[in-house]
Amino acid sequence: AQTVTQSQPEMSVQExxxxxxxxxxxxxxxxxxxxxxxxxxxxxxxLVIRQEAYKQQNATENRFSVNFQKAxxxxxxxxxxxxxxxxxxxxxxxxxxxxxxxxxxVFGQGTRLTINP
Amino acid sequence: xxxxxxxxxxxxKTRGQQVTLRCSPISGHKSVSWYQQVLGQGPQFIFQYYExxxxxxxxxxxxxxxxxxxxxxxxxNVNALLLGDSALYLCASSLGGDIFRGVGYEQYFGPGTRLxxx
Numbered sequence: 001a002q003t004v005t006q007s008q009p010e011m012s013v014q015e016x017x018x019x020x021x022x023x024x025x026x027x028x029x030x031x032x033x034x035x036x037x038x039x040x041x042x043x044x045x046x047l048v049i050r051q052e053a054y055k056q057q058n059a060t061e062n063r064f065s066v067n068f069q070k071a072x073x074x075x076x077x078x079x080x081x082x083x084x085x086x087x088x089x090x091x092x093x094x095x096x097x098x099x100x101x102x103x104x105x106v107f108g109q110g111t112r113l114t115i116n117p
Numbered sequence: 118x119x120x121x122x123x124x125x126x127x128x129x130k131t132r133g134q135q136v137t138l139r140c141s142p143i144s145g146h147k148s149v150s151w152y153q154q155v156l157g158q159g160p161q162f163i164f165q166y167y168e169x170x171x172x173x174x175x176x177x178x179x180x181x182x183x184x185x186x187x188x189x190x191x192x193x194n195v196n197a198l199l200l201g202d203s204a205l206y207l208c209a210s211s212l213g214g215d216i217f218r219g220v221g222y223e224q225y226f227g228p229g230t231r232l233x234x235x
Contacts (some may be wrong), residue, residue: 004159037226043205045160045226091159103173105209105224106149107159 002027002101004094006108013082014116020067022113023078023092031097034068036077040088047081048090051075053097079113087115119144121210121227123138129233130198138193138230148172148213149191150224151183154205166191169214198234205229 003026013019025034051059051068058066063083067076070098079086092108095101122141124156130136142149148167152160162175166185185191195202209224 043229045207045209047223047225050223093159100173103165103220104162104175105152105160106162110157111160 001021002029002032002079002094002096002106004092004106004108006090006092006111008111010079010112010114011107012114012116013079015082015084017082018080019080019113021084021090021113023075023077023094023096023108025073025075025092027094027096028071029096029101032101033095033097034066034075035095036064036066036075037091037107038086038088039091039110045091049077082115084117086117087113089113121207121208121225123208123227123230125230126228127231127233129235131232131235132199135194135196136198138195138206138208138231138232139190140193140210140227142208142210143198143225144226145211146212147189148211149185149189150209150211151191151193152207153177153190154207154229156204160207161212163193195232199209203232203234205231 005024032053034051036076038046038048049061049064063080089110090109094107095105124139150165151163154160163177164183165173169185176213180196183193209229211224
């Protein structure tokens with residue numbers, strides 16, 4: 001079974017600075033997808049960014065980018081120019097590309113990000 | 118277009134009771150998944166339905182059941198409630214299909230239903 005680990009329960013950063021959230025995962029599969037979701041106090045889980053394992057190029061979405069290290073099974077999220085609206089719980093998630101595992105997302109425990117003005 | 122909607126927003130039940138949670142997917146989405154999120158933890162997969170058929174089930178007891186209707190909306194039922202069932206229940210919709218590559222695999226979440234069991 002696949003597992004996702006987020007080793008940072010809490011992180012804080014000054015507004016306008018850069019912060020990196022860590023995520024590692026364990027799998028024997030070669031084809032899969034990785035995601036970062038944001039969950040603000042409103043509880044709505046919002047997709048921030050996704051990465052296909054077969055792509056070597058790291059995904060970017062505006063101020064959000066990832067560092068995908070497939071061999072190390074590491075998938076970190078970098079937030080540049082942090083804004084107050086970035087404050088939320090961030091979850092790293094894994095999904096298999098095919099088979100039974102393709103039916104579900106496997107989430108890490110989450111990292112609570114605080115933005116200091 | 119409206120996003121994923123869930124009802125009710127929150128509810129309080131007593132141990133031993135039964136509860137039904139409802140979810141309406143994004144228009145055009147045919148797959149619905151249910152997740153349980155206990156306070157302070159990441160969501161845990163409960164079920165996935167596609168075209169009214171169960172396509173996946175997580176490690177949850179038989180007290181948990183679900184179904185999907187012809188309009189692709191879904192209900193999650195939990196019988197004989199326990200204190201440990203207190204959680205945020207999230208519904209997610211996706212285009213779904215046998216091939217989950219391309220644009221079909223993103224799951225879009227609703228705001229959740231907060232269930233408190235006393």
